[in-house]
Amino acid sequence: MKYLDEYRDARIARALAAEIRRRSTRPWVLMEICGGQTHTLMRYGIDELLDDSVQLVHGPGCPVCVTPLETIDRAIALARRADVTLLSYGDMLRVPGSETDLFHVKAEGGDIRVVYSPADAVQFARSRPGRKVVFFAIGFETTAPAHAMAVLQAERLDLTNFSLLVSHVLVPPAIRTLLRSPRNCVQGFIAPGHVCTVVGCREYEDLVREFRVPIVVGGFEPVDLLEAIRMLVIQLEEGRAEVENQYVRSVQYEGNRPAQEAIARVFEISDRKWRGIGSISVSGLRLREEYAAFDAERIFELADVCAEEPAECISAEVLLGHKKPTDCTAFGTRCTPDKPLGAPMVSSEGACAAYYQYRRHLVTL
């Protein structure tokens, strides 16, 4: 595949890995934020290639994983209503809520359908005026423009049967929380390329100034990630802390202006709960008051549905990079993708699932 295979080229990847090993004078602790990046690191065995010259820890950037338990429970409550059709990205169906997951609710007769795009959800609502259609809108800044456009489109079409169950989180506040933690050990970040394609790099400048930590915006292929790691190692070895952009084929410094405007028109910044981490102030998006008519939480009065997370799972430690998935005593035994205890084992982009799926032949369970 043109424009893709070049970024999986073994010769280039090995050369980059060799340079990282050569330049790194100590095992710098680096974190990739995005679950897609974690997935690539594990799938291609980049950790194996780097041979402990740097230490990779994995960040909280799997939107499926950090969607709070009570939001899953709210989706389940909606899907059980006879008058509601719940539309969702496929990944969300396996995520365990307090008692069950959406796959089981579907098996019980809940009207749940998988869509690939929020635009399809709007079309679905339009074609079924008798159904209350709720789209489960989860994600980071990457999916927010498409969700905003869906609301604007529904407004234009005068749809009264379409709403969003919103669970939107933002990356920079999560990094800030992590850096403020007294236990933080992360010395450099690979920022998520697709998030930055939307919002640009400006917010990351603030983090660099505040915490003097290097941040490189990275892509998602093996060569992208190795290059981003190399750029971080060079900054650290030279004692610099700057925002650099490795993913130049997608990310512009200012980001995508029309996408930002769509987000700002429909959403406002709010506090958000993160599964496995807890509440982080100003770390998410909610629908603005003007769009309350499209807000499933308000339409269906879901505030009563609350949930506490089980204590046994160490997902917070994993999502904040304090521990590796393999440090968990339940990893691969009591907790597997088939029967996950906690969120990072659920989605293939979760750190625990990525370890389990691709790397468990290298660890002793």
Add this chain to the structure above:
Amino acid sequence: MPPTTNTAATSLHSETVSHDESKDLAAFSCPVPLPARERILLGHGSGGKLSAELLKEVFLPALGNPILNRLDDQAIVSIDGARLAITTDSFVVKPLFFRGGDIGSLAVHGTINDLAMGGADPLWLSAAFILEEGLPLDTLRRVVTSMHQAAANAGVQIITGDTKVVEKGSADGLFINTSGIGRVRENVSLSASQARPGDAILVSGYLGDHGIAILAEREGLQFETQVNSDSAALHTLVVRLLEATPEVRCLRDPTRGGLSSTLNEISASSQVGMELEETAIPIREEVRGACEMLGLDPLYVANEGKLVAIVAPSAAQAALRALQSHPTGKDAAMIGRVTREHPRMVVMRTPLGTTRIVDMLAGDQLPRIC
């Protein structure tokens, strides 16, 4: 399931009706705990982990017998010295018609292939139809014509059948079940339990074509592709292979769950490990592109006209040449080796020279692919 299991189930049932209720429960109590999941999920039909769980926790405790317990794609039974292969398969593919085939040809090919993977020459098929009230007769005619053509091309006859109709809404147009019977070739004994360290792993061509051809036509997923389903009968390819070398240990067609599920099953059944070379696995550019876009791994995508062969090391080259000499196997490739290391685990060498696991599919996001 083979007819022998029906007999077993019937006798079990008749035995228990004469007992009192508490004894009934005891008679049916399973050696393994009851499944924690109390309802059937779509994933139970994926051919992956949940399907295996259903077999282990529901079907085998109730119906198990030495023939069924082998869990190969077909049962092999002996009658008066003749070894027969018997198999059955149901087809629920959506949509009914797709690039490169339809539910009718698929139902014929699928059952022929399950017989062929046991080293059998397919002889006869049965066909049973579950039709939904309101199905256009023309649709049924097209499907049946396609079945006839597929069977005629493969040299088998459909010799018995059944039709049921259910109310509108109780089925999705049309489901088909086919069963087949074939004669196992002399001196051929194939089983998933026979893979040995050192054996070569071969595939007969490009992987993932069927799944991608189906997905391309799904509602909400329409994308343009030139990929045709690979739906095809494989029995003549199997004959070519078996005539080239007697040292074939196991044949499987990697349908639902794709190559990864098939190899994981074989490695579990034979208690061996496997090591694949990622760059050696034949996958079309269009299939890779579609998988990339949809976030799928082509190793999990279904095939309906491909086989996996586990072959003794000394016969690997002869087997590969035999496959490649047949039109259906011209793109065959050797993709890896059976290992003593990491038993029950399939590991793949990535293009970067690192290794990763190729696991069995945990859930199912692509239901009704066949």
